[in-house]
């Protein structure tokens with residue numbers, strides 16, 4: 387049985403990746419950090435089929451112990467401080483988790499078992515203030531937030547450990563991907579959750595920041611499949627994973643509100659605190675390499691995904707539970 391260790395298993399991608407690996411017959415281990423209140427909402431339905439182990443990206447020794455105990459064949463590093471506004475408020479902590487955390491894990495792999503196949507969750511945020519459109523694996527980087535800078539470090543240290551120590555260390559440069567399991571602070575889920583609340587009479591306004599920002603938004607379950615495909619290749623490499631389409635936050639509002647028969651302009655207002663010190667205006671990925679080499683392609687369209695998210699939020703709110711309640715088995 388192939389063994390996989392997933393860091394960040396309690397996050398959006400970790401939960402979908404764990405499900406996907408289980409469906410492929412993997413023995414799945416998930417690294418979780420110690421908290422005073424446990425929040426396993428996203429993995430509750432698979433908790434009895436995965437093994438949760440304690441560790442932290444800040445603590446290299448904890449990861450050395452885990453690798454020695456588990457002896458995984460594949461390691462997926464999805465853990466990170468992943469919210470960009472928080473990275474402006476906590477830039478040093480973001481660097482510790484999202485940048486240096488990658489080195490700690492790679493070093494632990496080098497010490498314990500250099501044969502491990504390693505996946506790094508790189509991000510389209512590394513392109514930031516884009517110098518070329520659409521963005522490919524060869525597009526120069528220009529990050530626009532402490533998060534983007536930290537991800538760029540994580541990306542290059544992965545390349546460096548591949549070249550310096552001959553590790554099977556690959557990265558997926560994933561563009562934004564969303565789902566009903568997305569954190570409520572990210573713009574797609576913020577919008578769909580508010581739309582559901584407004585429709586149900588539980589809210590009457592939606593504060594937002596930059597409506598002109600454009601993103602290449604895909605569906606998270608499609609994207610975790612690409613992560614697995616990247617580690618099944620004969621050698622390590624980097625791949626852009628994206629839909630090739632871009633939409634504005636304004637269009638996101640139009641799609642979500644019109645789905646429940648409402649006009650977004652009646653509810654949305656600009657909240658200055660939701661505007662970032664520096665933003666990324668436009669992202670659109672060219673995933674030709676992933677399509678050709680991995681045979682990967684997205685299945686769910688942006689509009690369909692937003693409708694899925696509005697429906698999931700509406701159902702959860704109608705059940706009188708919190709927005710993630712429908713994830714529980």
Ligand code: NDP
Nearest residue numbers: 394396397398399442443464465466468507509560562563
């Ligand atoms: P989430 O924010 O939903 O999940 C982040 C995960 O990291 C959580 O499980 C969190 O644990 C864990 N974590 C955070 N800090 C630490 C730490 N110090 N030690 C151990 N675990 C930690 O992110 P997503 O699932 O959306 O994204 C997965 C990865 O992909 C991230 O690295 C993100 O930066 C990257 N990415 C995401 C994209 C997207 O559009 N979603 C696009 C491109 C890249 P806890 O539950 O305890 O907080």
Ligand code: GDR
Nearest residue numbers: 468470509510511561562571572573574594595596599660
């Ligand atoms: P992003 O996602 O920053 O691209 O990072 P987010 O959904 O937070 O923002 C997308 C764009 O929407 C604009 N925006 C708002 N964003 C939020 N969160 N809240 C608002 O009220 C709002 N109003 C407008 C933002 O300014 C931005 O331009 C995500 C994360 O998952 C990263 O970890 C990942 O690496 C990248 O996607 C790819």
